[in-house]
Amino acid sequence: MKRLHIRIKGIVQGVGFRPFIYNLAKSLGISGNVTNTSGGVIIDAEGERLDEFLESIRTQCPPLAKIDNIEIHEMPAKGYEGFSIVESIDQGSFTLVSPDMAICGDCLREMLDPSDRRYLYPFINCTNCGPRYSITKKVPYDRPNTTMSVFNMCPQCLAEYNDPSNRRFHAQPNACRECGPQLESQISNFKFQINETADPMEKTIELLKHGAIVAIKGIGGFHLCCDAENEKAVKRLREHKRRSNKPFGLMSYDVETVKKFCDVSPTEESLLKDMRRPIVLLKKIGERLTDEIAPRNKYLGFMLPYAPLHYLLFHYPIANSQSPMASHFSALVMTSGNLSEEPIVIDNEEAISRLSFADAFLLHNRDIFMRVDDSVIKDRSFIRRARGYVPEPIRLSDDGPDVLGCGADIKNTFTVTRGNYAVVSQHIGDMENIETLRFFEESLNNLKQVYRANPVAVAYDLHPNYLSTQWALNLKSQIVHFGIQHHYAHIASVMAEHGIKEKVIGVAFDGTGYGTDGNIWGSEFLVCDFNGFGRAAHFKYIPLPGSARAVKECWRTAVSYIAACGLQDADLWNCIDNIGFIEKYGRDKIENIMKILGNRQFSPLSSGAGRLFDAVSALCGICDKNTFEGEAAIALENEIRNSKLQDAYPFEISEGGPFVVDFSRMILCLIEDVSRDEDRGLIAVRFHNTVINAITEVVSRISAMHGIKTVALSGGVFQNEYLLEGVFERLLSLGFNVYTNEKVPCNDAGISLGQAHIARERLKKQTGIS
Secondary structure, X not given: OEEEEEEEEEEEEOOOHHHXXXXXXXXXXXXXXXXXXXXXXXXXXXXXXXXXHHHHHHHHOOOOOEEEEEEEEEEOOOOOOOEEEEEEEOOOOOOEEOOOEOOOHHHHHHHOOOOOOOOOOOOOOEOOEEOOHHHEOOOOOOHHHEHHHHOOOOHHHHHHHOOOOOOOOOOOOOOOOOOOOOEEEEEOOOOOXXXXXXXXXXXXXXXXXXXXXXXEEOOOOEEEEEEOOOHHHHHHHHHHHOOOOOOOEEEOOOHHHHOOOEEOOHHHHHHHHOOOOOEEEEEEOOOOOOOOOOOOOOEEEEEOOOOHHHHHHHHOOOOOOOOOOOOOOOOEEEEEOOOOOOOOOOOHHHHHHHOOOOOEEEEEOOOOOOOOOOOEEEOOEEEEOOOOOOOOOEEEEEEEOOEEEOOOOOXXXXXXXXXXXXXXXXXXXXXXXXXXXXXXXXXHHHHHHHOOXXXXXXXXXXXXXXXXXXXXXXXXXXXXXXXXXXHHHHHHHHHHHHOOOOOEEEEEEOOOOEOOOOOEOOEEEEEEEOOEEEEEEEEOOEEOOOOHHHHHOHHHHHHHHHHOOOOOHHHHHHHHHHOOHHHHHOHHHHHHHXXXXXXXXXXXXXXXXXXXXXHHHHHOOOOOOOOOOOHHHHHHHHOOOOOOOOOOOOOEEOOOOOEEEEOHHHXXXXXXXXXXXXXXXXXXXXXXXXXXXXXXHHHHHHHHHHOOOEEEEEOHHHHOHHHHHHHHHHHHHOOOEEEEOOOOOOOHHHHHHHHHHHHHHHHHHHHOOO
């Protein structure tokens, strides 16, 4: 009789993998055992049908499991009797931890079944769904190592846990109303007569129906919630959140309801229903919801319920309701439970203190160990990668040393590499305060412990004032330090995802990034590999009058672009007057801006593509102020109506190297269109086509010089769907191999992956460490 020693690596803990192996072995007459270790799952198996056993493992594993590698060693038979699950072993290695997943169909049916013992229980779960990463303190993933350790299972739950035929067999968060977490409601300052005998869920629903803002504790943190069809409540929430015009996330019960508000493609429907439950950005249809949810935006961000209690918010039976199963709401606002630029709140007391403007709180006593915000996806591309996806690693092309990439200060993430994996953290946020830095450190310490990573090198952005850079430079001296240029890291993130080793033409477009010449970069055409990069081209430098103020008030940048066109004084002021700037902002204010354009202290030079989009948006009268990052550029893209139009404006490219793209002629033509009251949608299309033409022409010239046919696109500007698709189509038609970010966002949240991968490859080359 043959015996196999099998080691399986991947996401194989907390996903019902051992029960699956146990039942499979029993059905095939296989003897032996299975155990969790800190390095994966180990199976000792002997029997006659081992080939069938292995094939079934590969093809029939649980829905949340992901097998990365199977090692098989043939061993002498031991003569096992029966098959058993052995207690977990900590071998000092590492295994992959499952992300948090939405409630499965089986648990949802039980929760809504009046005859089931978990009827309406808001913490129902099984091996196929529920919290994982957010409750895991350390590995191996067993109940004592989670925040469920304080809840002792009742006899019925324990019987399920020990029953191999039950889908809660070894489900670590298993619980019921008798032995598990409980809800609690608190009303702080809402003037509404509530039924004091009602249970917490019923109170919450009644409050929401009457316009309350409720802070609700979920899986990865708190949400601030209100009825999306109550304009007054939404407006109050926006004021309290200090959120300016930034869109709110929404939740509806099912896809059919979402379709009342948005156009939903089959791909988008699949994303909405996915067990990871991201927020999906969808095109608005109709005007049913208040514009306060996403001001001046043609997209709404919808997700479906993922925690059991989310479903109960929509369908909890309430006395005197029209139908016991009728949905109480068409849509709820579900925005992160934090104040602007602070980390999402996870603790009950912290919520009551920091979210004190909420009218009420729906709390529970299952602690959240790791805060994880909602993920956001647009057209299959990540805008924010967090709950449902983290800490699932990105597989790299080969092994390497443990390295830490600290990311950028905007949309911060960090990346830890371990073996042939890169683990990109959840969304940390903008590194603007001590609370966010603490969140960075607690998440880093957790992922280092879970993955047993001990970084021997740290990579960071070159910007000397970044908090993440200063933190990295303060690390112990024996760790190797790598300063990585911002846009080079953007391109390296694409190379890491796709396993690209050869030189590429990297096109990195964003608003800002510290350049090696001390200026602000952001329209970079790089020739690069992991050894280094050369700056092959960029957009013409433009002064930013007032520096950071010009980023907020993009009409200032528009004035700078007009001033850079080389016009005589009278023609310059005619241009400014023709687009209504003198009437709108006043000649004195514009003259003051003109005076500081030559002063580098007050007007630093920028080649940022994002600033060009800002300026054009302001010139067209679409959006002249950014109340959140990218607002003007998003508004400009939203004006596009005729995507088939090929018209474009002229531009110039300097000879020599690096090539410099000058859009002065485009700006003058565009101003002429605006002064003639040309349709803004047509102007928006022409502008976008012009940028696409410029990228295509510059890439073609660089390719001719260097003989490179591989192009990597990254940077936040490529979140612009029209631009990305246009560049892709044009370059592919010219025979280029084109890649962009797919597993991490193309915005600054992907920077840490690129940093870590560059440092890792260089370290391997310098020291031979693998």
